[in-house]
Amino acid sequence: MLERYFRPFEAGRGLQEQLRENLLSAILDGAMPPSEPMPSSRALCELLKVSRNTVVLVYEQLVQDGYLIPSDRRGFFINEKYLRQQLNVSLKPATQKIFERPDHAPDWEARLQSSSSQLRAIVKPRNWREYRYPFIYGQVEADEQTAARWRDCTRIASTGAHMRSWVDDQVMLDDPLLIEQIVQRVLPKRGISVSAQEVMITIGTQNSLYMLAQLLGRPGLVMGLEEPGYVDARNIFGLRGCELKALRIDRQGLVVNEQLEGCEMLFCTPSHQSPTGVTMPLYRRLELLASARERDFLIIEDDYENEQNFLGSNHPALKSFDDSGRVIYLGSLTKSVLPGVRLGFIAADAELIHELRALRRYMYRHPPSNNQRTLALFLSMGHYDAHARRLRDRLARKWRVISRAMAEHLPEFNASGMAGGSSLWVTCPPGVDAWVLQRLVARRGVLIEPGDIHYLSEPRPLNCFRLGFGAIAEELIEPGIAALGEAWRELKAPHPSPLPEGEGA
Structure with missing residues (x-):
């Protein structure tokens, strides 16, 4: 019964931490009856392919925290009394709600004094890392040196x-x-x-x-x-x-x-x-x-x-x-x-x-x-200053690469912005809809952000977009812009007219 609670272990996280989370989920969900012992450390380490010490240490932590009770020669049992105190509920299935009819729900539309959800806001795809060429603004490329120094400061703090x-x-x-x-x-x-x-x-x-x-x-x-x-x-x-x-x-x-x-x-x-x-x-x-x-x-x-x-x-x-x-x-x-x-x-x-x-x-x-x-x-x-220097050098290299790539692959496009920052503001030739271009380049693994959202006045221009280069690896910039150029040439290429009815094969 416990097997469904043991998700594959994630790289970069401690085994003890993940095993504890999985066991706690099983305990709190009532997957194990309090009258039966938890799986032995030997059985669990064989099932999960982890060391027995890892399992023993997690069991001991759960005992110290009150979730389990050790019993000589019988193993570890769920501390039902502690769980009742913590959750203030029994381990039995939840009882039926008193009110089930939907007409008891409040009329939120009438009560809300404003509706923030209706405002036009920038929306960035949650899966932006899945794009091969994520020209997304506001995200950063992983910096292991900075992350390690931040961890050190967290420990010292x-x-x-x-x-x-x-x-x-x-x-x-x-x-x-x-x-x-x-x-x-x-x-x-x-x-x-x-x-x-x-x-x-x-x-x-x-x-x-x-x-x-x-x-x-x-x-x-x-x-x-x-x-x-x-x-x-x-x-x-x-x-x-x-x-x-x-x-x-x-x-x-x-x-x-x-x-x-x-x-x-x-x-x-x-x-x-x-x-x-x-x-x-x-x-x-x-x-x-x-x-x-x-x-x-x-x-x-x-x-x-x-x-x-x-x-x-x-x-x-x-x-x-x-x-x-x-x-x-x-x-x-x-x-x-x-x-x-x-x-x-x-x-x-x-x-x-x-x-x-x-x-x-x-x-x-x-x-x-x-x-x-x-x-x-x-x-x-001094870690912040060191990070700023590394970031400035890295972004400077990326800026040079993306500027050259834009000139080579998209000479008809105008990229504005000074030699600084982590993005370019791009204006397309007249008549180009950046949303159409976005959908087209997405098929090639390229993520761009149409820019009409940044305008207050109507009509908003549709022929502009932002290219962020802070999160994309330097070596992927040129092929990403090349893929963008290919999509642009496909978009502007004349499409053959359909044959008149009755003609053709």
């Missing part, structure tokens, strides 16, 4: 004084070591000088934007957004009832002119415009700040991918020139390292940070303190 820094509920506070690293090491590289009271940790840029929308947004507030621009910012402020205003960009980023008139707040990405990748020059950054003072609006600066310029030095952040407190700076700490960790920060006037902390308390208090300490150690030990 779990010991001694470090552990005492995150065991307690910090309520409204953040890890002081992480704040110190951001203030003294991260922000100075962007030309920004702030105090510890002007920084707050968040669980990523979307979370930062959501809290800012709650505090600063309101129905009718005119919110300026780059066109094309960052979809999540558009949706977050749209949910708050803000009036969204599309702002034109060119090859130097957001255009600073009379189009900013009437904006009360705007969101921009000067370092690498999202999604086109172009960089705003210094003179225009200064013009934007002057316009903010003159027209009295706030600026939310998303400084993603700021360390990834391949030619020349990085431009200072917009906030580094701000002497009026109008720029709210958003930083991402883990997007290019381990995207799933989800840690970022906001740097802004202390008064706004104080209110953000008060709001955050009622949302989730603070990001997990153990992750904050792990990241603080990762920064303080």
